[in-house]
Amino acid sequence: MTIDNLIFGYLVSLLAGLSAVALYSEWLRRRFEPTPSEDRIFRCERCSFVYTDDADVDRSRCPQCGTVNDSIQF
Numbered sequence: 001m002t003i004d005n006l007i008f009g010y011l012v013s014l015l016a017g018l019s020a021v022a023l024y025s026e027w028l029r030r031r032f033e034p035t036p037s038e039d040r041i042f043r044c045e046r047c048s049f050v051y052t053d054d055a056d057v058d059r060s061r062c063p064q065c066g067t068v069n070d071s072i073q074f
Helices: 003-032
Strands: 040-043 050-053 059-061 068-070
Touching: 040 068
Parallel strands: none
Antiparallel strands: 040 050, 059 068
């Protein structure tokens, strides 16, 4: 084997190992990351209590004071 082939083989194996570590790291991050919730976020206009409700609900009653509120958008 020539020096050029050894350097090329070393470089390819180093890049393959680095790619494998990066893919494994990304897989672990996605595995333990919390999934986003589909719930809507509401803020009461009277008592300023922030709460969530199902995604199919347009207006929701505040669990603290009973006022009906619209969802908020970020």
